[in-house]
Every structure is written in C-alpha cells, then in structure tokens.
Amino acid sequence: MNLADQVLAVNNDLPIRTNKPVHSGKVRSVYWLTDEDSQRLIQEKGYDVASDAPLAIMVISDRISAFDCIWHAQGGLKGVPGKGAALNAISNHWFKLFKENGLADSHILDIPHPFVWIVQKAKPVKIEAICRQYLTGSMWRSYEKGEREFCGIKLPEGLGKDKALPEILITPSTKGILKGIPGVPEADDVNISRKNIEDNFAEFNFSSAEDINLYEKYLKQGFELIGKSLAEIDQIFVDTKFEFGYVEDAEGNEKLIYMDEVGTPDSSRIWDKNEYLQNNIVENSKEGFRQFLLNHFPDPDILLNKNRMDEREALARNNELPTDSLMDLSRTYINIAEKITGQKIVLSKNPKQEIIDVLSRDYGLID
Structure with a gap:
C-alpha cells in the first residue's frame, strides 16, 4: 500500500x-x-x-x-x-x-x-496558557540576548540553557488578535502579563476576575499531573500549552474546562530523561522537526522572523522535504504515544x- x-x-x-x-x-x-x-x-x-x-x-x-x-x-x-x-x-x-x-x-x-x-x-478563553519548567527554546534565545522579564516575571541572572527554572512559570500569550487592550500589541501570539489579564479579564473572555486564579490552578494541576506521569516512563515534561473555555452542563451551570489537546508532542516539549542526565537533549516532540527545518534551510531567519512570513510560506509551499524527515517524526510520535x-x-x-x-x-x- x-x-x-x-x-x-x-x-x-x-x-x-x-x-x-x-x-x-x-x-x-x-x-x-x-x-x-x-x-x-x-x-x-x-x-x-x-x-x-x-x-x-x-x-x-x-x-x-x-x-x-x-x-x-x-x-x-x-x-x-x-x-x-x-x-x-x-x-x-x-x-x-x-x-x-x-x-x-x-x-x-x-x-x-x-x-x-x-x-x-x-466559549474560548483568548489565552494560550503556557507553562514552563525549563529554560529553552524562544525563552532561552531571549534570555541569552539579555532579556530578564517574561510576562511580568523577572528571572535571575546566571540561568543555563536547557536547565530547570527556579519554579514552574506561567507565561501566557494572546490567542488571536485582541484589540484595544492597553500595552498589548494587536497581534496573535504576543506575550502578556498576569496584570494585563486582571485589568482586562472580560476582553480575554473570562466570566469573572476570580476565574484567572482558577485557570492558573487548572494549568498547574494539569502540568504537574502529566509531568508526574511522564517521569514514571523516564520522560521530562519541559513545557506545554493548554487552552481553556466555558461550557454549560445539563443543569445550565457554567464551568471552566480544558479545550483542544493537552500534553501532546505538538503542544509540548518532552525530553528523554536518561539522555538528559547524560547532557543530551533527545526531543520526543515536534521540537526535533523544528530543529531539522532550521538546519535544513540556508537562511533560518526566515523561519524565526515574523516579518518574513511571505517568504516562509513560499518556503513551505515550494519545497518537498526529504521523506525521512517526516518518517523520523512519525516514529517519534508513535513511540511516545505508545509509551x-x-x-x-x-x-x-x-x-x-x-x-x-x-x-x-x-x-x-x-x-
């Protein structure tokens, strides 16, 4: 076949x-x-x-x-x-x-x-709820350039690439383009602080200000539960993105729930624990494919620079990747799912x- x-x-x-x-x-x-x-x-x-x-x-x-x-x-x-x-x-x-x-x-x-x-x-909450346990990816790239404040949280000096953060951090970003919120650029996927959310909770689609605490509680609970489970199969839950929304039950009570996917290799970074202890990063998530793309094309800035979106879309449209690149990813997804x-x-x-x-x-x- x-x-x-x-x-x-x-x-x-x-x-x-x-x-x-x-x-x-x-x-x-x-x-x-x-x-x-x-x-x-x-x-x-x-x-x-x-x-x-x-x-x-x-x-x-x-x-x-x-x-x-x-x-x-x-x-x-x-x-x-x-x-x-x-x-x-x-x-x-x-x-x-x-x-x-x-x-x-x-x-x-x-x-x-x-x-x-x-x-x-x-009713979706207009936030990409991101939880991080390690300093890596875009956050590390910004930290390396000297940035120390992320989503209103100040990080100390002297943190290392791919090393554990002092505590689990919640670093939300916007989901979709939100207009008219002071201090929040009108663009998708921009970092926001907890104060931004508190001051404009209705614009982010929260039913009440108290629900900000609830979303953070569910985010941490979900993160910790998945992290504990992954540790039992020698995997590290590095960071993830959750989404939340409101629904009504049969009695008409509104409740905040998890939406979309959770804890998948598309929405999370997952590292092999034994390899990590040997100072090797082995990605059991989409991150390995992202790294492949950055190495595959001669000008990785096209992939990282939001101002070059037209070039990026042309790159994806006009280039057939090696079959092995998708088959390697297939093995990664299937292996981690079966584990x-x-x-x-x-x-x-x-x-x-x-x-x-x-x-x-x-x-x-x-x-």
Whole structure:
C-alpha cells in the first residue's frame, strides 16, 4: 500500500451533515452539526450538556505544522503517518487521567474513531496558557540576548540553557488578535502579563476576575499531573500549552474546562530523561522537526522572523522535504504515544472511509 494513502492530509471535505462552513485549522477541521442533529445526539447518547447545546465533529489530520506553516515531503507525502492517531490517543489518555484525579472536564463528549472527537461548543478563553519548567527554546534565545522579564516575571541572572527554572512559570500569550487592550500589541501570539489579564479579564473572555486564579490552578494541576506521569516512563515534561473555555452542563451551570489537546508532542516539549542526565537533549516532540527545518534551510531567519512570513510560506509551499524527515517524526510520535498510553498505534488503511462509515452507522451524520 502507498504510504501517502495512509495519511489523512485533507480533513475538511467529509460528507458530514452541516449547514455551516467547515472551519479548518492547521491540524483539525470542525464540522458544526445542525440543531436537529445536536439535540438528537444529546438525547440518544445521554451527553451531560444543555439539551440545546451546539455540538461539532472535530476531525484531526496527519498534517504537520511548524513555524505557522504546513510542510510536505517527497513522494506525495502530505502529512506524518500515524501522527493524528497518536495525538488524539495522547490527549484522550490525559483527559481520562484528569477526570480520574478530579481535575476539570474537557469539551470532548465522545470519541467515535481514533481521528474524531464529538465536542460541545465552548466559549474560548483568548489565552494560550503556557507553562514552563525549563529554560529553552524562544525563552532561552531571549534570555541569552539579555532579556530578564517574561510576562511580568523577572528571572535571575546566571540561568543555563536547557536547565530547570527556579519554579514552574506561567507565561501566557494572546490567542488571536485582541484589540484595544492597553500595552498589548494587536497581534496573535504576543506575550502578556498576569496584570494585563486582571485589568482586562472580560476582553480575554473570562466570566469573572476570580476565574484567572482558577485557570492558573487548572494549568498547574494539569502540568504537574502529566509531568508526574511522564517521569514514571523516564520522560521530562519541559513545557506545554493548554487552552481553556466555558461550557454549560445539563443543569445550565457554567464551568471552566480544558479545550483542544493537552500534553501532546505538538503542544509540548518532552525530553528523554536518561539522555538528559547524560547532557543530551533527545526531543520526543515536534521540537526535533523544528530543529531539522532550521538546519535544513540556508537562511533560518526566515523561519524565526515574523516579518518574513511571505517568504516562509513560499518556503513551505515550494519545497518537498526529504521523506525521512517526516518518517523520523512519525516514529517519534508513535513511540511516545505508545509509551504514554501503553497501547499500540495502528495505522488506518483508509482513514477517511473509516470515519464516514462510523459516523454513518452509529451517529446518522452522513448525507
């Protein structure tokens, strides 16, 4: 079988019944169900949500996004074999662990297929909630240039590259472009301080100022729980990004929940602990692919400089990467997913048809 056939690269063309445009992100596509289908499924499946809650089908892909671009390789390989299934399996594992340990819920109601979530509509908090335990990546690059204040937090002198920070840091950034907030540039993904959030909590979509403490509590609890679990399989949880939102339960109570994915190699850095103790950084996350791209192209500034986005997009569009670069990443994703979940990741022979079959047979959602 052709490897490219086992990759789900396009996920916004499924015949799922919807009366709204399909929203396609870098990796996932979202199909909003009709009111009739949402209400029917809530009743049939007994989901603990308001009876009129809008539901969506979220389909993950095997696309690989890095430096805000989608990359492809030779031989028509438009994604990373096994990546979508690995990411969903890891997220599902952590969400289950969160539930067992009394942490907040997530927006996921059902998992019909390894590539698919059924989710309820949430009011998203407009923050990329980032937690860091080590000084590395962009933070290290800024620290090395002399910056000492990050998101309103002052770091001491004398910290080392890839070394543990004095404490777990919360360094949030904006999710989407927010307008009219004093001291916050009108751009996506800019660092913000806790004071920025406190002074403008409604603009960040918090229902109350008290919920800022709650989001930080959930962020630290989630980070610590995943970190403890990863330590048991000799992995280090270096840093991660969580997203939060609000939903209503069947009684109409609003609650803050985890959204999107958690603790995956796409949203986190994960290092091999035994290698780290030998002073080697072995990335069990997308970071290794980012490093490959920085070394692969003669002018890495294109990838790091936000003012050169047009050149960067052209680079991603016009260059077929070596097949090995995506296959190495495939092994990384599948290996870490199998370590975390203790389950084998099986590549679908025809993921698109499998999704159509299950959504038709068990959910009545295919026209």
